[in-house]
Amino acid sequence: MTEVGPTSQREHTPGDAGAPDPAGSGPAAPSPTMQRASRLNVGNMMRSILPLVVICLVIVAWTTWRQSGDEGVRTVDPSSTIQLASARASYPVPAPEGLPEDYLVTSARTDAGNAGEGDPVTLEIGYLTPSEEYAGFVVSDDPSAGAIVDVVGEAEEQGTVRIGGQEWQRLTTGRGETALLRESDGVVVAVTGSASDEELETVAQAVEPYSP
Numbered sequence: 001m002t003e004v005g006p007t008s009q010r011e012h013t014p015g016d017a018g019a020p021d022p023a024g025s026g027p028a029a030p031s032p033t034m035q036r037a038s039r040l041n042v043g044n045m046m047r048s049i050l051p052l053v054v055i056c057l058v059i060v061a062w063t064t065w066r067q068s069g070d071e072g073v074r075t076v077d078p079s080s081t082i083q084l085a086s087a088r089a090s091y092p093v094p095a096p097e098g099l100p101e102d103y104l105v106t107s108a109r110t111d112a113g114n115a116g117e118g119d120p121v122t123l124e125i126g127y128l129t130p131s132e133e134y135a136g137f138v139v140s141d142d143p144s145a146g147a148i149v150d151v152v153g154e155a156e157e158q159g160t161v162r163i164g165g166q167e168w169q170r171l172t173t174g175r176g177e178t179a180l181l182r183e184s185d186g187v188v189v190a191v192t193g194s195a196s197d198e199e200l201e202t203v204a205q206a207v208e209p210y211s212p
Contacts, residue, residue, distance in 0.1 A: 078108035078125050086210045088112035089121035091141050091187050096125065096206040103135070103203070104128040122147055126193075127203065133195040135203050141187045151179050151190045164205035180204045 078095070086093040089112065107126035115121050120142030127135040138147040154174030161170050163180070171179040171192075178200055179192035191204045 073104060073106070073128060075104050075106060076108055078105050081108040081110050081125075082123065082210055083212055085110040085112045085121050085123040086212065088115045088119075089123075089141070090118055091121075091185070092209045093121070093123060094139055094189060094207050095123065095210050096127075096137055096203050097208050097210075099127070099203065099206050100130075102130040103199075120145065127195075129193075129195040129199040131196060131199065133199065134193040135191065135195040135200055136193045137189075137191050137203060137207070139187065139189045143186075143188060148188050148190065151192050152181065155179055161201070163201050164207075166204075168204060 082093065082095045104127060105125060106128050108124070110121065110123045112121045112123070120140060122138065122140035122142060122145045124147050125137045127137070129135050138145075138151065140148050142148070151173060152171065155171035158170040158172055158178075161168050161180070166182060169181040171181055173179050173192060177192055177194055178197050179190055180200055182189045182204075189207060191200050191207070193200065195203075
C-alpha cells in the first residue's frame with residue numbers, strides 16, 4: 001500500500017489573484033524635495049504675476065477717472081466762427097478773449113454764413129464754467145435777433161455795474177438768471193446764463209474787439 005504524503009502547497013506568484021502587491025497599494029508619495037520644489041514654483045509664479053496685476057488695475061482706474069471727468073462735455077474751437085462773423089459783419093465784432101482754461105467752449109454759432117453785405121450778423125458762444133454751469137455770450141446788430149430777445153424779452157432791470165472799465169446793465173431774465181447787457185451804436189452785447197454773477201462778470205470782462 002502506497003503511502004500518500006502531505007498535499008504540497010502551490011506557491012503564489014505576484015500575478016495570482018488575491019496575492020498581496022509587494023509594492024503596496026496606490027501611487028508612491030512624492031518626496032519632500034519634490035514637494036518643496038512645487039511650492040517654490042507656485043510662489044515664484046504668484047510673485048511674478050502680482051506686479052502685472054497691480055499695474056493693470058492702476059491703468060484701468062486712471063482711464064476710468066479721466067473718462068468720467070470728461071463725460072458729457074464736448075468742447076469746440078470757436079475761432080473759425082468768430083472769424084466768419086467778423087468778416088461778414090458791418091461792425092467790429094467783439095468776443096471773449098483770454099478766459100481761464102477752465103472756461104470750456106461748448107458751442108459757437110453765427111448766421112454770418114447767409115449774410116449779404118450790410119445784413120445784420122449775430123454771434124453766439126456758450127461756455128461751461130468752473131462750477132459746471134452755463135454762461136452764454138451773444139453779440140448782434142439786430143435788436144430783434146432771437147438770441148437777444150431771449151435775454152431781454154421778459155427781463156427786469158437791476159441797475160448797472162462797471163466791469164473792465166465798461167458800464168454794463170444788470171438784468172434778471174424771465175428764467176431768473178442774471179444778464180449783463182451793453183449797447184453801443186446799435187450793437188448789443190449780452191452775457192447771461194445759470195452761472196454765478198462772478199463767473200458771468202469774468203466772461204464780460206474778457207470781451208474785447210476781435211482781431212484776427
